[in-house]
Amino acid sequence: MEYIYAALLLHSAGKAVEEESVKAVLSAAGIATDESRVKALIAALDGVDIEDAISKAAAAPVAVAAAAAPVAAAAAEEAPEEEESKKEEEEESGMAGLGALFG
Missing domain, CATH: 1.20.5 (Single alpha-helices involved in coiled-coils or other helix-helix interfaces)
Incomplete structure (x- = not known):
């Protein structure tokens, strides 16, 4: 979960969500990074419009x-x-x- 939070934090700060930046956020929080999880996150976010995903996720709890x-x-x-x-x-x-x- 902390990997996703790091990506969201970078996105909200207007920074590029890249492997090195995710690692930097996690290490600043004192979390040991797993190289394969970071790569998997970056690959999963490739081509994803984060703002669109956030807006859809915000609407989902209302329906549930x-x-x-x-x-x-x-x-x-x-x-x-x-x-x-x-x-x-x-x-x-x-x-x-x-x-x-x-x-």
Whole structure:
């Protein structure tokens, strides 16, 4: 994750996202760099419009949150039924234990 953060930091500063600059940011943060991960990041970002990717990523959580709301509501409706059945089971097991005490 820190490799991506380094690339985003360089991009927001208006600097070129290159191997040497990513390494410099990571080493300044005290992070040991892995040459293959840096190369993989630079290769993955080749031809990517970072501003466009950021704007798409910023819109995605809104869509996910909107889709998650009905699911959360359905789960909240099911929860009382589950809790009620658990309570009944606990009461039954408690009664069985009391029966053993009195023979």
